[in-house]
Amino acid sequence: MDPDAFTASLFKWDPRTVLPPAAAPPRPPLLDYVVAPPAVAPTFHPARAAPRELGGLEELFQAYGIRYYTAAKIAELGFTVSTLVDMKDEELDDMMNSLSQIFRWDLLVGERYGIKAAVRAERRRVDDDDIKRRNHNNLLSTDTTTNALDALSQEGLSEEPVVQREKEAVGSGGGSTWEVVAAEERRKQQRRRRTRMKENEEVEEEDGEENDEGNNNGCERQREHPFIVTEPGEVARGKKNGLDYLFHLYEQCREFLMQVQAIAKDRGEKCPTKVTNQVFRYAKKAGASYINKPKMRHYVHCYALHCLDEEVSNELRRAFKERGENVGAWRQACYKPLVAIAARQGWDIDAIFNAHPRLSIWYVPTKLRQLCHAERNSAAASSSVSAHLPF
Known part of the structure; x- marks a missing residue:
């Protein structure tokens, strides 16, 4: 065999001579793998x-x-x-x-x-x-249902129309709103001044606290008519309120207290056991702005006499009505029968209130407790003096 031919054949089939050597791909930098992570679709988290x-x-x-x-x-x-x-x-x-x-x-x-x-x-x-929505609907409704007691003694509330101010603003020739409001306030003050002058004989009543009691809707203030001494079942004439209506207010307070207790029980809160400021605030929100704390505390002993001894209360009302006495004198006279009732039951006026189902929700008036204490001391002193007298 020819050695040159063998060498040529080896050279001829040398793969390095057939294809040029492929260049090695450049290695990517290390930071490319660290900085650019694979793209992942964002997952939704609820x-x-x-x-x-x-x-x-x-x-x-x-x-x-x-x-x-x-x-x-x-x-x-x-x-x-x-x-x-x-x-x-x-x-x-x-x-x-x-x-x-x-x-x-x-x-x-x-x-x-x-x-x-x-x-x-x-x-x-x-x-x-x-509550605001219900009060707003009540103001907008034109149907006025007459209360049975209002029909009995005309104890409704005098209320000015809400749209009166708008009418005056239109007819005032383009005056500003502040001027109309100021004029309205002046007219209200004049009306109050004239009312006080006409009803001078009933100063002892709480007209001020009743006049200042307004509703919570920004409308015209409500003014309750003053009380007069009336017999049981008597119709109060004119713009007056009878004593039957006064006692009915205490029954309304009892109903408001039951509503407040039910709401507090549903909420898991502490339930009030007596008529407190919380009950008066709830009554005002419910639209009964004529029920206020000063007035109800002022006549609570009169209501107590009405509950404990209705016959004595009715006789007292008839006697003061015949003499033409005002409600302030009748109110002062209601203390004496209550002190007599306390004397027959050991002077424990608090126990008397708590034992009665309609009086247990009311606090004992301070003046009534003081009168009972003074009368008890006087009775004890007189008994001790009589025990030391020689016979």
Whole structure:
């Protein structure tokens, strides 16, 4: 064999001579693998939903330190603001325990109290809106239902039309609103001045506190007619209120107290057992602005005599009506029979009030307690003197 041919064939089939050597691809820098991670589609998390998908829970809990994810977990359980408002405190505790057990979510101590506080605040806001809406509807309604007691003794409230100010503003020739309001205030003061001059003989009544009691809708103030001494079942003539209407106000206070107790029980709050400022505020919100604390405390001993001994109360009313006495003198005369009743029952006027179902919700007047104490001391002193007299 020819060695040159063999060498040529080896050279001919040398792969290095057939194809040029491929250049090795350049190695990418190390930072490319560190800085640019693989693109991953963002995943949707239910807790990052829009606030409107939380059923309003975010706005409800925002001011009470509740974490956003806590509100999201509550929303995932299916609770809304309306559901939470209608739940009791025990049910709220069950909801929070379920939240901790199902999601393994640790609620902070402040969050537990914050949830209850937010729900209570929302309840108060809903109740206030409901009362305002009902009062607004009552003012707009043209049908006025006459109360049976009002028909009996004409004890309604004198009320100026709300649109009177607008009519005067239109007819005043383009005057400013402030001028119209100032003129209206001056006219109201003049009317009050004339009323006080005409009813000078009834100064002892609480006209001032009744006149200053306004409704909560920004309308014309309501002024209740003054009381006069009337016999049982007598119709009060003119713009006056009879004593039957006065005693009916105490029955209304009892009904308002029962409503306040029911609301407090539903909310899990402390229930008042007596007529307190909370009851008077509720009555004012309900539209009964003629029920106020000074007036009801002023005549509570008269109502006590009416409840404890109705016959004596009726006789006293007839006697003062025949003599033409005013309601202030009748009010002062109601103390003496009550002191006599306390003397027959061991001078314990507080026990007498608490034993009666209609008087137990009222505080004993301070003056009545002082009169009973003074009479008891006087009786004890007279008995001790008579015991030391020689026979």
